[in-house]
Amino acid sequence: MPRTPSRLLRHAVALAAAGALLAACGGTADGGPGGGAAPQAAASLPPVQPVADADAITDVRGRKIAPGRVPERVVCLVALCDDMLTELGMVPTATNSALLAHPRFLGAERAKKIPVIPGGFVSPEVEAILSHKPDLVIGLEDTHGKLAPALRGATTFWPVQPTRWQDSVAYLRDLGALTHRGDRAVAAERRLRDKLVQAEKARSDKTALIVFGSDENFGVATPGRDVAAGLFPRIADYPWRDRGVEGTYSLEEILARDVDVLFVETIAFGAPGRKLSEKMAGNALWSRIPAVRNGKVIEVDPEVWAKGRGTRSLGVVLDEATAALR
Numbered sequence: 001m002p003r004t005p006s007r008l009l010r011h012a013v014a015l016a017a018a019g020a021l022l023a024a025c026g027g028t029a030d031g032g033p034g035g036g037a038a039p040q041a042a043a044s045l046p047p048v049q050p051v052a053d054a055d056a057i058t059d060v061r062g063r064k065i066a067p068g069r070v071p072e073r074v075v076c077l078v079a080l081c082d083d084m085l086t087e088l089g090m091v092p093t094a095t096n097s098a099l100l101a102h103p104r105f106l107g108a109e110r111a112k113k114i115p116v117i118p119g120g121f122v123s124p125e126v127e128a129i130l131s132h133k134p135d136l137v138i139g140l141e142d143t144h145g146k147l148a149p150a151l152r153g154a155t156t157f158w159p160v161q162p163t164r165w166q167d168s169v170a171y172l173r174d175l176g177a178l179t180h181r182g183d184r185a186v187a188a189e190r191r192l193r194d195k196l197v198q199a200e201k202a203r204s205d206k207t208a209l210i211v212f213g214s215d216e217n218f219g220v221a222t223p224g225r226d227v228a229a230g231l232f233p234r235i236a237d238y239p240w241r242d243r244g245v246e247g248t249y250s251l252e253e254i255l256a257r258d259v260d261v262l263f264v265e266t267i268a269f270g271a272p273g274r275k276l277s278e279k280m281a282g283n284a285l286w287s288r289i290p291a292v293r294n295g296k297v298i299e300v301d302p303e304v305w306a307k308g309r310g311t312r313s314l315g316v317v318l319d320e321a322t323a324a325l326r
Contacts, residue, residue, distance in 0.1 A: 042196035051182025077139035083310025087188040204325035206260035262291035
């Protein structure tokens with residue numbers, strides 16, 4: 001399948017560099033399909049530990065972050081940042097994500113008050129970032145790492161790169177330590193763990209699939225490359241393996257798996273157009289998928305499912321997925 005604009009965006013959104021990380025680690029990030037051992041059940045994880053205030057942290061990828069003061073003005077270049085700040089009871093000084101407009105975050109009216117960094121997700125403008133005098137800028141490592149030299153000396157830049165839900169929790173705990181809001185980070189971690197425990201207890205035997213795209217060219221979200229997809233082997237039959245940056249699945253392969261519930265992320269460019277599921281409706285193979293035949297195709301919010309990746313977003317994913325999988 002050619003690399004269409006929708007695939008390029010999703011690779012940026014859904015961690016295009018994860019393949020190299022997984023090769024280094026050996027297997028998938030969450031020990032799911034392709035990784036050998038089954039993921040550890042949430043109920044058997046060690047208890048949630050307190051988060052102490054800190055002036056500096058070393059994150060899950062070994063990067064030391066020392067803002068020099070308690071961060072109050074945070075600019076978000078990746079939706080995970082907006083998610084973390086919401087969990088900590090903060091709002092970004094500026095953002096380039098639409099996540100905050102979701103009703104489980106700030107909602108559309110409050111989100112309109114947050115300044116937007118021009119340049120889009122891939123190329124946010126450095127001058128605009130610095131105009132907000134941020135104490136901390138949080139971006140996606142494989143997309144925004146190139147901005148580090150331009151920001152150096154003016155602010156602290158924190159490049160994040162989660163590949164599994166535990167990474168998202170670790171980043172939240174670190175930000176909670178830096179902002180002296182560790183109690184809120186702990187509460188958010190507990191909420192997500194509780195949702196995971198309940199979802200695992202009610203695990204469905206139905207086969208699920210998450211696809212994304214902006215037109216008839218689509219991709220499959222897989223554990224190890226997509227944080228939300230990494231939850232699915234815990235809650236349903238999710239037989240989709242990571243095939244690397246260039247790899248994906250054909251409709252023939254999907255049809256052979258008898259997918260019961262199909263979640264669709266329409267990645268929009270510019271003005272909203274037709275949903276991906278609507279564009280695929282005329283495809284003869286698509287129409288033969290059991291989920292399509294039985295009316296179990298669910299368009300989900302890509303701001304939450306594809307881009308959010310934090311504890312609140314993943315909680316929304318679990319709520320929506322488990323309801324659909326019953």
